Amino acid sequence: MSIDPTLVERVRQGFGAQFGRDPDILVHAPGRVNLIGEHTDYNDGFVLPCAIPFGTTVALGRRADSKVEAVALDLDAAIDRFDLAMAPGRLAEGHWANHLRGITTALPHFGFATTGADIAIAGNVPQGAGLSSSASLGVALGLGLSTLAAAYEADRVALARAAQWSEHHYVGCACGIMDQLASACSTDGRALLIDCRSNSGEDVAVPANTAIVIVHSGVTRGLVDSAYNERRAQCEAAARHYGVAALRDLDTIALETGRTELDDTSFRRARHVVSENARTIAAADALRTGNLCQLGDLMRASHASLRDDFEVTVPQVDALADRMNAAIGSEGGARMTGGGFGGCLVAVLPAEGVNALCAAIREHWDTAGIEHQLLLAVRPSAGAALL
Template structure:
């Protein structure tokens, strides 16, 4: 049974009727631009064909009732006209309740809803299953509540607010915005300050391969928040709103005023912004070699300056880079401390590269790695 059908089946089993609509919101892979989003910088992600399906129908009362197909049909139900607080008994409930809370915080009217949720983004991979869930839920609530003036960007901001204020993850806007606004066949250049997005068409002869290292991202949340604070402290020390507002020469000139660790964190962000802009141009020019070089530099910067890779992930990146050569590149993608590696290469090389990885790489548990040949997909939408 595919993921969409699992959502429908869970809905019918819980509510005894067919859903009135189906919504899909994609996960994402970030091609380059890591930890730049919350520094008001630039990112270049693309939506993928995996994400979250939501089977929905309006209710006659003010209840929000959600069933999770991926958690053995576990149900969370709460009243939308009462104070919305976390349910500590259900691990995924904060992501559900946080969206409703964000609506309330914005003064948006809410109507009761039944929703069944099923996702196919691999757990612990850093491909933004939580952002796809949040964006999908925001679209669902708008549909049943008549909030027809909300834009795709509004849904992204609602989902980000939920993550920041209710779930407790100090994430930037990248994951939610690409899940909401992506266009099929293209990556999405995002200016995380203005929220301006520019589609960057993926050449037809280029393939994107995601390889799950098998290293679970257990330290990601606390380390993510720590690095965000370090970056913000450097921006304050340099009297600018964010690291987006300085170049490498300015940062180096102030090096003796900044603690070494904080300097290296900032150096990653400043140089990563420059790499991301250059990578978008390399895509447009069809310059696979330059794109690969930029990806390689990005990975070294994440490893040496931002300190968010692991030895196992580093080994996987090196394996891919060696196999791809000058025809593309590879780097860790996502928040860090495990998760996935993304590689870009000509389509003609994809089968042999996948075989090479399967032959020469094992996860920490000794298994073959999960590999996804990713398709650049469109953003969240009502399917029926």
């Protein structure tokens, strides 16, 4: 696992400064980037994320009582305190402590013990980039608290579901489970092919000479909630039209033959989901065999589908994707990643091509008069772990 040792030491020292003792355990959970499989999760489909070497580290110490006291080192040592003897209330929307209060409430619902604890929290996931800092926090807290209480590691799928429950009921985000599963279950050097119907995952090796580049478009995502809800409703309406539980149950033939009287917009939304599921499974096969040419074709097709059928890209994202794909050539590809309407792009390519790609991206920004943005080259990281 690639963890910045300065982050671990900062959390250890922050715990000592706040509580006057050493922690009993430290845990770390990573953020993630989705390589392909966009807007498929809430259609019971397939996604292919990988964990990244940035995440949240949590130090925990046992208490003799049922109280929880936590310090958020990244937020000027903000403090939250409550007692597990009663369910902690939800604070104002956006309050950092809702993650903590949500996970302590969620754990018993998923079969985990809880205990009073002193906690120190810090992370290094870039903020506002769609790299799942929220999921890494929830998974790290869940793993730490459940291990502190029971002295054994948690079932990772149940842990991911508990972190998702916390997001739904305390944080206020009706997310799918991809982010939490990627953070909890990933393996070093591998992507994770997730079946979002069964919540099962399959490791997919990323060849050693292959790099993943994450770049922010410079466009702050806007209208995401309303557009997300609209797209989701359109997908659900299309599934009802076809008489299936979810669009995951359609193939291309059924999609085409059953489209009679379905409006064009709903049909294109469904076509994206059906084709994206097929692309995601094919992309996993391409990674396994190291076929970056095929993977690149699939990533470019995914971006085009998100642009034309699902309509969630914006011109600045499209222009950057075009520039990245031109710089990469046939050995790999780039696409938007995340919900859309701005945010990040992701590329997969041979490691020796990273410098040229990064230079092309910076030149693109300079030519367009765009301030230089987040630009990272990473390898897939391991999932959550006790340190």
